[in-house]
Amino acid sequence: MSRIDVAIPSFNYARYLPACIESVLSQGVDDIRVHVIDNASTDDSVAVARQIAARDARVSILARPANLGPHASFNTGVDWATGPYMMILCADDLLAPGALRRAADMLDRNPGAAFAYGGEVEWHAQDAEPPRLPAQDHLGWNSVDGTAYLRRRCLDPMANHSTGMVLVRTAIQKRAGHYRETLRYYDDHEMMLRLANLGDVVWTDAVLGIRRIHGCNMSNLYNGSRREDLEHRLEAFRSFLAIDARRRPDAAELRVLSDRNFAATALLWAGAAAIGGCRRECLDLLSFAASVDPSVFWRPPLGRAFRRGGRIDRLLGQWRQGRPATANGRPMTRDAIS
Incomplete structure (x- = not known):
């Protein structure tokens, strides 16, 4: 299987970081790299990441001395990735078991596809354990050409579209370029449009990721x-x-x-x-x-x-x-x- 590079932007998520990294390293992918991009956290996130990196050579860390904002972290991840496939995964989220292998396999089978994505479930802070994933063996993959994907998005711009846990063909991401700092919100939605402009899209209804919902989500800043x-x-x-x-x-x-x-x-x-x-x-x-x-x-x-x-x-x-x-x-x- 082709190498997968996973960039993990992090800010004050020390308590979530180990589980996030472990969910990536336990995917059963032999050739994988993880790069934690810490945006000047004030908790012990850097120490936690360095401890993990010391135990596992697949993990590296960039510790910024100053907070440059989320776009800088996303774009650092884009620049860092060199493997055939890449993902930007938030430090408070988790990958479902086998998610990367399934997504990479579909990109291998569909060389014209720009990215692959799937469903998600939410893990709320009041729940001690993550949600039990539903039976998914019967759920296959679907594909659509980029033009049809763009048309669907324009026909129904408020429809739900996954923007997390997206595995991207790195060469396509490099062509699409950086996330635009001029877009304070929905920059990742725009990026999916840009990627679909350069290739086809494959997706599944099967759960590929677990999104944590907690009081410190950065989304709480939006009112x-x-x-x-x-x-x-x-x-x-x-x-x-x-x-x-x-x-x-x-x-x-x-x-x-x-x-x-x-x-x-x-x-x-x-x-x-x-x-x-x-x-x-x-x-x-x-x-x-x-x-x-x-x-x-x-x-x-x-x-x-x-x-x-x-x-x-x-x-x-x-x-x-x-x-x-x-x-x-x-x-x-x-x-x-x-």
Whole structure:
């Protein structure tokens, strides 16, 4: 099996770091490297990482003297990786047993694929043990060409797409380049669009990762409104479309699709806000919809959006949750594409 390089950005996660690293080293992959990138932690994260590295030559550590922010850590991981496949794994998360082997095997079988990803489960702080993984032997892998993936994302930009536990073909990641510091939020969503612009996508509904949910998640730093969340998401899409997709023959169509569906989402959420008696939020969302695509008011989102269990049910459910799901300090949603 081809070598896999796993970069682990870390900041004050000493209590989680050993389990995270062990989940990588126990994958059953013979040729693997782990690089911990510590962003000037104030706890004993560096000491913990150095103890592990002293026992296992596969582990190395970069201890920054100053906190340079998360983008610097992600991009250091991109620069460091030299094996055929790479992953950026947050220090408070875990890989499911065998996840890397299964993902790497699919990339080996699909040389045109840019990345592979799968499902996730959450491990909440109040639970002493990680969640028991469901039976997954019956769950296979799926593939879609990059253009179809991009179109699906633009048609339904609020759908859940995994942005963690993603195994990337390193050569494609190098071509895609660094995470953009101009995007404070959803930079990883934009990166998946950039990667899909350069290759196909393979995914599985099987669980590949375990995401810890705890009081110190960096996502707790985000307290924006629903409009602000939509604005950040739209910013990521437009960044991709303006920079990476500008030479695509369907670039204009993708821009129309994404704008239309962002406006439609705002319109549906505005309706939910009105029903809930949130007049100011309703007006705010209507204003956003008008600024992105005013045609949504005379061509409202109908059809499959109102099917039971379909898009409107999901969007209204997201609205009722109070604020967008977040992770890694940036609002985002995760799940396998369907």
